[in-house]
Structure formats: structure tokens, C-alpha cells
Amino acid sequence: xxxxxxxxxxxxxxxxxxxxxxxxxxxxxxxxxxxxxxxxxxxxxxxxxxxxxxxxxxxxxxxxxxxxxxxxxxxxxxxxxxxxxxxxxxxxxxxxxxxxxxxxxxxxxxxxxxxxxxxxxxxxxxxxxxxxxxxxxxxxxxxxxxxxxxxxxxxxxxxxxxxxxxxxxxxxxxxxxxxxxxxxxxxxxxxxxxxxxxxxxxxxxxxxxxxxxxxxxxxxxxxxxxxxxxxxxxxxxxxxxxxxxxxxxxx
Numbered sequence: 001x002x003x004x005x006x007x008x009x010x011x012x013x014x015x016x017x018x019x020x021x022x023x024x025x026x027x028x029x030x031x032x033x034x035x036x037x038x039x040x041x042x043x044x045x046x047x048x049x050x051x052x053x054x055x056x057x058x059x060x061x062x063x064x065x066x067x068x069x070x071x072x073x074x075x076x077x078x079x080x081x082x083x084x085x086x087x088x089x090x091x092x093x094x095x096x097x098x099x100x101x102x103x104x105x106x107x108x109x110x111x112x113x114x115x116x117x118x119x120x121x122x123x124x125x126x127x128x129x130x131x132x133x134x135x136x137x138x139x140x141x142x143x144x145x146x147x148x149x150x151x152x153x154x155x156x157x158x159x160x161x162x163x164x165x166x167x168x169x170x171x172x173x174x175x176x177x178x179x180x181x182x183x184x185x186x187x188x189x190x191x192x193x194x195x196x197x198x199x200x201x202x203x204x205x206x207x208x209x210x211x212x213x214x215x216x217x218x219x220x221x222x223x224x225x226x227x228x229x230x231x232x233x234x235x236x237x238x239x240x241x242x243x244x245x246x247x248x249x250x251x
Contacts, residue, residue, distance in 0.1 A: 041156050042222060048158040052218050055163055059203075067203040081125040083205065086198050088117045088124025090139060093179040097140035101148045109134065138232055141176050143169035147233035156222055164225035 042048065071079065091114040098106040113129040113136070121128040130136055146168050147153065154167025162173070177183055182198065185191035213220050 041226065043155050044157065048156065048222075049218055051158040051160055052221075054160060055158070056217075058161070063199070063203050064207075067200050067207060070200050071204045071207065079201070079204070082197065082201055084117070084121070084127050085124045086201060087127075087136065088114060088121070089181045091117075092181055093141060093176065094139045096179050097142055097145045100142075100145045101140065103140075106137075106140070109137065110140075138236070142172035142179070143176070143229070144233050146172055147229075153226075153229070156226060164221055166226075166229070169229070 074082075091110045094110040095107055095114065098110060112134050116129040116132065116134065117124045117127060120126075127136070143166075151168050153169070157165045157167060157170055159165050159170060165173075182191060182194050185194060
């Protein structure tokens, strides 16, 4: 009887030992969960990397050198004025999308900036609104509007010439285009020149930021884009470790 009892206890101990979850099992589960999350975010990674390589080649041999030349030959005050001008035109899209999202306070803010800069600021060349306390804040676009309406972002997507996006942000491009005042320049050659200058100006502003990229550039840009989009859609609200939201941005 005693031997049977010892045998029974031994079997129970072995079963308990096999059922015990080891730290390595937890680490493996967490790693699998992380891989699954990344796959859900970027199921088209092979395609995206091919488009990213194409865009990067175009940037390396054309857009970046042109932007560097633009920054080299353009006086700082002229470059600032051009950036201010395009930023002021962008307030129209900000007003439109803030209204669709029901953000009355932001509509008033963007409208105030546009009125002051378009008049006293000579069409936006000078950011007088910032000087009088109406500071520039994060903008709005139709992708953010769809996000606030509950539309899921969908998988990450790299678009030819346009770069990082998501399915949702990709579908918002036509609306963003038609809320850009530059689109309504009737003279096509002039419109194309203005769009080209806008693109070069935007790329020139990213030259310093580019120095921060390390490791796998594709992954760096993907994660940075997705995190930035989430930040903008939530108006800077992030979730802390206790599950509470604390504001990190404007308003």
C-alpha cells in the first residue's frame, strides 16, 4: 500500500511539473503574439519593400539631390516664406476636416490662423498668427477624419511615389487632393510647378530628420508612420500603463 501511494504521488508530481509554464514558454508566446501583430499590420511586406526600394531609388538619385540643392541656394528667409505659404494653404484642409470631425475649437483655431496669415501675413509668407499667440498645431486630413469616424486603418501600404500609407489613408487621397487649393490652379504648367516646389520644400524639411533613421530603414519608417498616424487620429492622447489616457498634444 505504501509503495502504491508513493507511486501515485510521483505520477502527480510529474504531471504537475509538465503542466507548469516556464518563463521560456511565456517569452515564446509573447514573441509569437508580436510576430502576429506585425503580420496583421503589414501582410504585404514583400510588395511594400519592392515599392519602398523603387521610391528610395527615385529619392536617392533625384528628389534628395534636388532638395539639397534647393536648400543650398535658397536663402533661409525665402525658404521659410515658401514653407509658410504652403502651410497656410493647408489650413483649408484642416478647417474642412476639423468641421467633419465636429472639432469646433480647432475649426476656429485653423480659421484664425488662415485669416491673419492670408491678410497681414501677405498670403501666408509670414506667420503672424504664431507671433500673436495662434500657434501652429497638428493638422487634419481625411484619413484622420475616417479614423475618428471609426474606419479601421487596414494594412500598411507603400504607394509608388507617395510613400507610406494604409488602406484607409490611401482611399482618402482623392479627398485630400480636392481640399488642396493648389489643385484649383487652372494653368496646368503653373500648377505642376507649384506642386513640384511643394514636394521639394517638404523633402528639404526632412533632410535633418533623415539622420535619425537607424537599422532597417523600411521597418523604421513603417513603425514611425503608423505611430504618428495613431497619435494624430487620437489628438495626441496615449494610453499609459494603468490604462488611463493622458493628453500629449494640442488641446
